[in-house]
Amino acid sequence: MLDALEVVTTVVVGVMVGVEFSVAFVVNRILDALPEDSAQLGHAHGGRMLGAVMPVWYITSVVLVAAWAVAGWHQDGTGLVVTAGALLILSVVMSLLLLVPINNRNRTWTPENRPADWKQQLNRWQRYHYARVAVIIAAFTSLTAALA
Known part of the structure; x- marks a missing residue:
């Protein structure tokens, strides 16, 4: 059962990392190359x-990593799993404090109502x-290292 949890958790976190990496280095660059509107x-x-x-x-x-840490508490690599959990919690805090406020404004903007500094806010x-x-x-690196 723990093996399945480890695999599912690693895949879920890994795909999330892939999506966010793609947004940062592919999707945003494509969007930024389009005409302004x-x-x-x-x-x-x-x-x-x-x-x-x-x-x-x-x-x-975060929930999957916490479950893995609890279920595998006495196994090698648990410290790496806990580290991964702490980093994921940090990413959630960063999201809530830094990214979500900007995104909440951005998602309502149209060419007619966007603020003058919209590009600076997106940057x-x-x-x-x-x-x-x-x-x-x-x-994700901590999780994969915990599997080794």
């Missing part, structure tokens, strides 16, 4: 779509997102 509309749509999915994914990841979101991606990559 299209870029802003694409970012707003992405904010609505991923803003609905990612909170569930992040919380599920700030992207910088915070790079930091969050680094944190969740570290968490």
